[in-house]
């Protein structure tokens with residue numbers, strides 16, 4: 001589904017990703033861990049198509065196509081979803097309008113009929129239940145006045161609505177209490193299917209108690225320095241990132 | 251749109267009905283302006299004597315006046331002798347079919363969802379729908395008449411209600427108020443008149459549909475709205491004009507008089523042709539709009555969505571004479587490409603306990619300049635008065651400009667005047683967030699801008715709000731990239 005080959009990325013002339021290689025197959029869950037500043041968000045944003053990140057070399061193939069050639073909106077329409085580490089507020093734009101536009105733009109792209117207001121609201125209510133979303137939030141403007149945790153939940157809510165092929169969750173667990181964490185995990189696990197894949201970017205192993213990854217990768221200084229099964233997350237938890245840093249120094 | 255369809259149909263039909271087309275077929279008087287021209291207009295319109303006095307006084311004062319240059323606008327010299335001051339409806343089509351009309355214009359119409367027949371009218375194709383200075387509207391006239399409401403063209407009002415016209419004309423905007431108002435007073439050819447009798451709440455929104463059509467003709471409408479004691483009216487003005495290379499002058503005057511406890515809401519969606527991407531063509535829009543809250547506890551609110559015109563010079567104002575009277579100004583002004591707008595409001599507090607609110611949202615893109623200019627003046631006798639002004643500017647790029655010129659004069663100690671202003675640039679992060687959800691950048695900007703302007707858009711009557719939202723989006727197309 002996703003093949004990253006030797007990806008180098010710079011921001012404002014500074015090289016941040018230094019040769020990333022990663023393969024994600026349908027049905028898989030990959031966790032990307034690593035200390036702050038190692039480039040996790042950069043990777044997530046590059047995949048979503050954020051302009052300020054410059055790909056200096058390398059290739060990314062997504063469902064057989066050159067991902068880097070696609071506009072950010074087309075990536076989204078092709079089923080790539082990013083749960084933002086810091087979701088922005090859009091004052092004055094009602095959540096419901098935003099979500100309906102989002103869904104219908106994607107449906108149009110796929111040649112499906114647009115949902116009517118009634119159909120959309122019905123669909124939205126189903127998904128709200130799944131992730132425990134309150135109408136007090138959907139009645140507001142996009143992310144406006146949401147707490148940190150509510151913003152994260154809102155990301156998962158949108159993921160549930162859009163049913164992406166590849167979801168990238170950038171630190172969706174940070175700032176969540178245990179109940180919210182479980183809700184997020186439920187959202188991800190419900191979406192899980194043999195056709196879909198998820199990349200969970202996280203700092204802590206906590207979330208991985210609820211979302212069991214097939215693979216764990218450690219990103220450090222712009223490189224994937226270690227990849228293994230889910231036991232790697234536990235090992236990291238136990239030994240801390242200093243362990244990786246020391247190993248790298250050797 | 252449905253509403254406007256109706257009005258336009260009405261208009262087309264009424265032209266047939268009254269059959270005045272044949273009479274004044276291709277009736278444009280020669281270019282130029284002098285006392286004879288003023289007299290000619292007066293004569294052609296068959297007006298009573300007092301109108302000649304009004305027009306001549308205005309003309310003589312105008313001759314001694316200079317075009318104002320204090321606005322943040324670069325106005326190319328206007329040769330007032332090169333303009334024809336009277337154009338009655340003509341039968342001649344400008345185009346034989348829609349195929350001859352600029353495809354870009356058709357595209358815009360399609361995006362607005364304007365039906366084909368109306369597109370023809372707007373583009374100046376239709377033989378029968380060419381509408382110029384001679385009046386435009388009068389909808390639902392009979393229903394209104396039952397309640398004693400007068401809603402008709404200005405010409406008609408001059409003929410049928412000369413006493414009312416004479417009593418109120420020039421009461422809010424005196425003949426020589428300013429250069430463009432004086433010009434309008436001298437040569438205006440038509441417009442709308444509205445009178446709401448004592449105690450009557452007008453049961454429907456009243457609307458006009460102004461258009462400039464013939465080439466090289468100035469447009470000088472005049473609107474007068476009088477709301478008698480305890481009455482209420484909501485008035486809508488929509489403007490659009492066909493696309494032309496040359497610039498056209500539009501100098502309108504709107505006067506509102508609100509008597510005791512009367513309330514008038516005046517909403518405008520102004521979409522005159524803004525010129526092309528390179529700044530060629532477009533309307534020069536110099537408009538004087540003023541309401542006088544003459545009665546106690548009266549209220550006048552101006553709501554405007556300004557997306558069109560090459561140059562906009564416009565300051566809808568309220569003179570709060572009556573004690574406890576209220577004035578409101580809500581504005582969204584969008585400028586793109588080479589458009590220039592200098593717009594805002596004046597709130598003059600004269601009566602006690604008077605209140606005013608100014609909400610201005612400027613949105614600039616392209617190489618445009620967008621200025622807010624406002625005066626809040628509280629006279630010494632206007633004790634316990636309040637004003638709140640909020641002026642926000644949103645920039646879509648680094649090549650456009652936003653400017654704020656607030657003037658505040660407070661003549662007593664018991665009044666409170668507050669002014670807040672912000673300038674921000676549209677968030678790349680907001681656009682990317684929308685992109686990531688499958689929404690393209692143009693749509694994203696439309697959404698963000700509509701969100702930004704929401705406070706003002708919410709004040710518009712429902713069907714106008716929907717149209718205004720679409721307009722905002724369309725007028726900003728091509729503004730990023």
Ligand SMILES: Nc1ncnc2c1ncn2[C@@H]1O[C@H](COP(=O)(O)OP(=O)(O)O)[C@@H](O)[C@H]1O
Pocket residue numbers: 011012016034035036037038039040041042043052
């Ligand atoms: N937009 C940006 N401009 C400048 N530097 C950036 C930008 N985004 C990320 N960086 C830098 O790139 C490095 C990696 O950041 P990031 O990808 O956010 O790390 P992580 O998500 O792993 O904490 C950091 O040193 C950060 O300061």
Ligand SMILES: [Mg+2]
Pocket residue numbers: 040041042085170171
């Ligand atoms: Mg990060």
